[in-house]
Amino acid sequence: MIVNSNEAFKSAVLNQLTFDKYEHTHYTLHTNKKKPELGYLISYTRRGYYNLGIADYTIPEDFSISFDNPELLMRFGLVYKGVTEFQIENNPVSSFTPASFFVVEKDLKGHQTWKKGQHFHGIEITLFEKYFREVIEPNFPNLMDLDYFIKNHTYIYLPLEVVEIIRQLQTLTNENALNNIYLESKILESLAILINEVTKSPENAFTNQINYGNIRIGKNRIIKLTSSDIHAIQKAHDILEENYTNPPSIKALSKMVFLNEQKLKAGFSKHYHVSIGEYANHVKMTVAANLLSTTDLSIEDIAIKVGYNYSANFSKMFKQTYGKTPLQFRKTK
Template sequence: MIYHQAKDPDSYQTIFYKQIGLKRRSASLPENDWANDQIGSIYTYGRMDSIQFGIGDYTIPEDFLVEFQYNTEYLHAGIIYEGITYSLVENRMEQSAIPSPFLAIEQARGGINCWKKGQHFKGVEISIETNYLKHKILPYLGASEDSLDFLIKNVRHIHLPKELTDLILQVQSLLESRSMTPALLLALSTSFTALLIRPDFKQFFFTGTDVMSERIFVGKRQILIRPDDYKKIVAAHDLMREKADSFVTIYALSQTLGIGEQKLKAGFQQLYQQTIWDYANQIRMTKAASLLKNTDKTVDEIAKLTGYQSPAAFRTMFKKWSQTTPRKFRSYFSGTE
């Protein structure tokens, strides 16, 4: 397995980008834009020694490890839509992050992160270096340096207040449209911190590793999502990723996992910011595109392999997803019309 060592956060990023095959499209600080048509892209805005926002959508081309031996501490928050990250702990691969919203004060004093061939990652992240947070942002808000001490270091929270999630989505939108500016970077980080230290928000966070219960509104109705429910919702996401082509109904999925249908739908939307059907279709269409590019299978055969009994329904969905027909999509890669 390929092995790298990083001496600081910036070198870690550069090693990672180059290892997965991304090439720098622009390096006009404070923005960095890395991309590869076959691999994907990562776009960041800001600096790792103060504030950095980033979005990524990429696939790991080969197994590798990155060891880091430096001290860092950041307020990290964001949404992981796809991908599971791993760390090497006592010669064992352990999950360190799963698809979900997240927030943590992350303190690292070295370690080894592992990346596996074929993993696909998509997400958005906010990173604020804690010294900058304590000496710049909190004083500006008139708050003391210990205002965030209710967050236990290295405890990853996946239940966030809607206001924080909405702000993360705003960051994502600005990054996707390449509309971020230094003023917006600071303003959004300050707003995020101000929300986080509000006294009424502290109830959302906890001192442990379990997710606390939450009430989600579906119309005017409240649905209570408990820690065990969240585990089943994450299990549903993992099952869909592996078997989206055999997915038939949300009811059947809920029965398989032992969770109510409405609770599963509401909780999935809350965690992953998309519906179960949208996620299933995303997985199916990605598989269909790969089959169209890399095999000679007919469109009807690909429809069945991606879970569609009706080729017409498959063609309609593929055109909605790609803005073109399966036949034309294949022709773009074969060089024929």
């Protein structure tokens, strides 16, 4: 099973839990009334904008879900009980039992497993891209930049003020006294606290959790990578991907991301396990291979589209990359 959205992921889990849906005035209750011992999930939702989920359930049977989700999401909350085991694409299997957590997700691919008898108890707020685009940005422009956070990295931290807000929401839920107006006001308050935390200093409670590692420059010089360095390197990666036809020189790229050339080159190689030049060529060849496979464009036209003035040079580089000439590659597709 592969799911492609947060909603599909949630539905797949609820299906495995054998929960039915019961609508109430302000919330939705998911449970199995024939097997109340399995627990419940309560959802307060403004569809497409945000969701508050309060869960206390036990897994009835082993199951797993693969995900390939392009959505941009922000998730944060508290976990009281339960071990989450998952694998993000190109990373080892991880598991964690945090008291609190925070993550900004985008283009998330991976796999998650659950075991029979596991008990999960926690509360989570999920904010969707539409909420930032239609609520935050028009009313509070230039205030919330999600690039402050490393995508798909789970921070085991929430400011204590946000923790207290989440606990207030749970208390109101237990008393059946939570409504959507109050919930949205507390979501905005939580965002204000998070923004204050990450903007007060480049080195804050979030960035201090990340070990970005060290890079070697020259023979004897070792430099520690900072959060701002990583963001600059990621921005350079995005610029190369967007401008594959005519990628900027390393000197120009360095100026565009405000990072010196040596640190940019060494940091890019460490972070992406490939040099800047190799990555720029990889993007060109990937686009070319896609065009050869899916269009009837001539070799000359494809060469021009990926930034080559001479098709002979393009064909030579393509063969070095794929072990076949463009024409041979097209014939095998």
